[in-house]
Amino acid sequence: MLLSVILLFFQLWGNVEVSSSQIECLTLPDVPHANISEETKRIDYHGGHVIHFTCEPGYNTSGPTIRYVCTSEGWLAVQQESCSPEKxxxxxxxxxxxxxxxxxxxxxxxxxxxxxxxxxxxxxxxxxxxxxxxxxxxxxxxxxxxxAPLGCGTSPSLTDGDTTETLRFHHRHEERVHYRCQNYYTMEGEPYKTCFNGEWIGQIRCLKPCTVDEEAMRSHNIDFRYGSERKIYVRHNDRITFKCTERRQPVGTLGMRFQCVDGEVHLPTCQ
Missing domain, CATH: 2.10.70.10 (Complement Module, domain 1)
Structure with a gap:
């Protein structure tokens, strides 16, 4: 213990490195969020050797550099410092x-x-x-x-839709622009966007219709239960009822009535 005190005294006050082959520190101290300084890194460490740690990016210490000295009791912290997240x-x-x-x-x-x-x-x-x-x-x-509130530029475009008014290059704060979807498309959300302090706000989507034609039905051995059309367009959320063609039986237990969901509809199969 006396040797440890002597080594620490020289390091702190005399800035003198003292080495002793009889003292060896085999493992480095664990300092969370810190790495040993390259200037103090060695292959092995003996009594009196001092190592410095620097904090990882995003961390710092509130006091001096983190330092440890090798003593007969192991690594001894010169200052009780740690790395804390930067504020x-x-x-x-x-x-x-x-x-x-x-x-x-x-x-x-x-x-x-x-x-x-x-x-x-x-x-x-x-x-x-x-x-x-x-x-x-x-x-x-x-x-x-x-x-003061900012105005907006040209209203944003809408996929599969358009505005109901003439295109303008400037809009006032809180001014609305109304939209409509293309034929057979279904609007999701409010039918307008609003200029609010320089930004356009409002969520609108035009959901796709489903298309079912004769070729698709022939490949599944099905036909429309109602009507004699060879091709139809069905809006989002609408349902279509099918039937098997003559002398065919449905495959599976899902039935023959299916819903259009944003351009996709499951077709039953008959055999």
């Missing part, structure tokens, strides 16, 4: 924006959120109202700004 600094909040979150020491830990609002109730928040502290002290999004 996100709360700085540079734009003018006109108010924090709606209590923040201690102007920093948050990973996983915590910042909430923002506009000081002037007539202004609109531009950007995310909530940002999250990520690993490495990074924010999930830039801090938002506040100002």
């Amino acid at each position: 996100c600094k709360v700085a540079g909040v734009p003018d006109g924006v108010r924090l709606n979150t209590h923040v201690l020491d102007n920093q948050l830990r990973q996983g915590q959120n910042l909430r923002f609002e506009c000081i002037n109730p007539k202004d609109t928040l531009r950007g995310k109202a909530v940002v999250e502290c990520l690993a490495g002290g990074q924010w999930s999004d830039p801090f938002p700004t506040c100002g």
